[in-house]
Amino acid sequence: MKWPEHGGQPEMMKKLLKAEELEVLDFSANLNPLGPPQWLQRELEAQWKKLLYYPDPNYSFSTSALAWMERIRDKEILLTNGGAEAIFLATKYFEGKRAGIVHPAFSEYDRACRHYHLQVTDILTSHEEDFRLPMNQLLESLPDLDVLFLCRPNNPTGVVISKAEIKMLLEQGLHHQTFLVIDEAFVDFVPHEALTPLLKEYPNLILLRSLTKMYTIPGLRLGYMMASEAVINEIKDFQIPWSVNGLASAIAPLLLKDKNFVAKTVSWLEEETRKLRAFIESNDFYLSNSSVNFYLLQDKRNPEKTETLFTFLFQHGILARHTHNFKGLEGSHLRLAVRSEEENDKLIAILKKWREQK
Known part of the structure; x- marks a missing residue:
């Protein structure tokens, strides 16, 4: 089967599995089920006239507002057309050089490196080590790399690399110009x-952000990059003019300003994850040490039957995210989003059925 490259494609999966009439809950897209914020539709309607004019090519107002919220200077931030453009722009900065990618990870890092002809070294984390960073291997690799790509929190595991480990890598990176x-x-x-x-x-250090996930706006395409003024200046020179539309630019500062929405989401996530983890671990499933709104799942008793579990969930109305295109996983786990309480309860009920028949 030719598996889709990304989650959030239920119609494609239904066609692939010849079940186009089946109603499924999409657990494959790791978006916030509480979003978008209630005020967003009203604000988009109020801002619609932005579509009648070319945006400010420097996105001055939005950039200043975002920089103020992040407590950095305007010249250290660049608005982008989603996280994907931020990834490709950052990779372009190292065109033709040497990169390391810590896997499993979002597939677009590898794709961007191939596009810009970087020589890539793959560094794997493992299920057995609960997907912790192989620090000794990384520190040994840094002298041979111009850039190291990390996903934090990691997609697909949800694991957060400690700030101490990041600082250690940055210190060594300074020494080796990595x-x-x-x-x-x-x-x-x-x-x-x-x-x-x-x-x-x-x-x-170059940081990439996406506003897609927290605010559930994948169709609006909105993200940004933060780095030193020198790096931002150079990257800005090869960004496509007007890559961010005027409507997205106008909305960006309003999203970051809504701290209550983020706090509500974090509170919801803690409660739902606690409940899911209690069930999953007490029923002999593996759940990755995730701090975010998705996690890796595997049946500890039948780890070789992950694809069978995927099909079983799908037949019972749950679409999980396969992991066939994540290096280091190659289909060994499923990635599932943390959804609403009602949807999570349905998932638990179906996993109970799986366990009962096994």
Whole structure:
């Protein structure tokens, strides 16, 4: 089967599995089920006239507002067309050089490196080590790399690399002239863990953000990059003009300003994850040490039957995310989103059925 590259494609999966009439709950997309914020539709309607004019090519108002909220200078931030453009722009900065990617990880890092002809070294974390960073291997690899790509919190595991480990890599990176590109697309779900303050200490740090996940706006395409002024200036020169539309630019500062929405989401996530973890672990399933709104799942009793479990869930109305295109996993686990209480309860009921028949 030719598996889709990303989650959130239930119609494609129904066609692939020849079940187009089946109603399924989409657990494959790791978006916030509480979002978007209630005020967003009203604000988009109020801002619709932005579509009648070319945006400010520098996105000056939005950039200043975001920089103020992040407590950095305007010249250290770049608005992007979603997290994907941020990834490709950061990779372009190292075109033709040497990169390391810690896996399993979002597939677009590898795709961007191939597009810009980087020589890639794959560094694998493992289920047996609960997907912790292989620090000794990384520290040994840094002298041979121009850039190291990390996903924090990691997609698909949900594991958060400690700030101490990041600082150790940055310190060694300074010595070896190695950059760290860290994708923080899901950091809003663990707000106390943001790395923004480290930008003042480490000119070899590039942070990527996406507003897609927390605010459930994948169709609006909105993200940003933070780095030193010198790095942002160079990357800005090869960003496509007007890559961010005027409506998205106008909305960006309003999203980050809504701290109550983020706090409500984090509170909801803690409660739902606690309940899910209690059931899953007490029924002999593996659940990754996730701090965000998704996790890896595997049947400990039947780890070789992950694809059978995928089909079983699908037949019972749950679409999980396969992991066939995650290096280091190759289909050995399923990734599932933390959904609403009602939807999570349905998942638990179906996993009970799976366990009863096994």
